[in-house]
Amino acid sequence: MKPNGTSLNTRSNGHHPAYDVLSDLTIDEMGDDHVASAVETPLRADAFEISDDTKIELIEDHFREILTILGLDLTDDSLKGTPHRVAKMYVKEIFSGLNPAKKPKATLFENKYQYNEMLVEKGITVHSHCEHHLVPIIGRAHVAYISSGKVIGLSKLNRLVQYFAKRPQVQERLTEQIANELKTVLQTEDVAVIIDARHLCVSMRGVQDVNSSTVTAHYGGKFKEDEATRQEFLRHVSEPTASL
Numbered sequence: 385m386k387p388n389g390t391s392l393n394t395r396s397n398g399h400h401p402a403y404d405v406l407s408d409l410t411i412d413e414m415g416d417d418h419v420a421s422a423v424e425t426p427l428r429a430d431a432f433e434i435s436d437d438t439k440i441e442l443i444e445d446h447f448r449e450i451l452t453i454l455g456l457d458l459t460d461d462s463l464k465g466t467p468h469r470v471a472k473m474y475v476k477e478i479f480s481g482l483n484p485a486k487k488p489k490a491t492l493f494e495n496k497y498q499y500n501e502m503l504v505e506k507g508i509t510v511h512s513h514c515e516h517h518l519v520p521i522i523g524r525a526h527v528a529y530i531s532s533g534k535v536i537g538l539s540k541l542n543r544l545v546q547y548f549a550k551r552p553q554v555q556e557r558l559t560e561q562i563a564n565e566l567k568t569v570l571q572t573e574d575v576a577v578i579i580d581a582r583h584l585c586v587s588m589r590g591v592q593d594v595n596s597s598t599v600t601a602h603y604g605g606k607f608k609e610d611e612a613t614r615q616e617f618l619r620h621v622s623e624p625t626a627s628l
């Protein structure tokens with residue numbers, strides 16, 4: 385048992401500690417408003433003390449329990465493997481970006497071409513999950529930077545977006561995390577990130593709006609201070625993508 389509440393695999397009294405202070409109504413409202421608490425993903429200090437394989441085993445047990453409580457017969461051939469599949473998918477795929485060890489190594493190159501203009505990587509696929517409902521957030525990210533003398537492999541930009549997307553997320557936080565990482569890696573403040581995404585928790589439940597999308601943006605350095613730079617980025621983003 386950890387001092388701050390639940391242990392990793394058991395619950396002492398059947399109550400999650402958060403339920404002691406938040407009413408059901410508040411919990412629903414917080415989820416629907418998608419309130420984020422911090423830029424950093426709230427992780428436990430002991431988040432990676434157990435192995436991925438152990439996590440999969442534990443989640444599988446709990447998921448079997450959840451499905452059974454819902455009334456499903458897990459002896460059915462089609463359902464039998466679901467708890468294991470879900471557990472493996474959580475740990476190895478859709479939430480694998482929780483683990484800093486999975487962060488893509490970003491190799492920097494000297495900017496030998498002296499390309500000092502803005503570089504825009506647009507239309508990067510974003511598949512994430514809303515941390516309030518654990519249903520998909522699907523959209524596109526557009527990122528840009530102005531080289532400080534270092535450049536990064538183009539595919540690394542996509543990989544960094546995907547790494548931070550593979551967490552339970554809030555779109556604002558995802559945007560900030562990508563921007564902050566790019567600033568660190570590229571050693572410049574001149575970074576911009578826009579994410580335009582649909583939230584399935586908005587379309588398939590709650591207000592059930594199937595047409596809305598959410599746009600979040602972070603403008604750093606010249607993108608923030610210089611209107612012309614920001615407009616240039618926005619113009620690139622709104623232009624049709626090159627066809628092959």
Ligand SMILES: [Zn+2]
Pocket residue numbers: 415416418514515516517518583585586
């Ligand atoms: Zn949600």
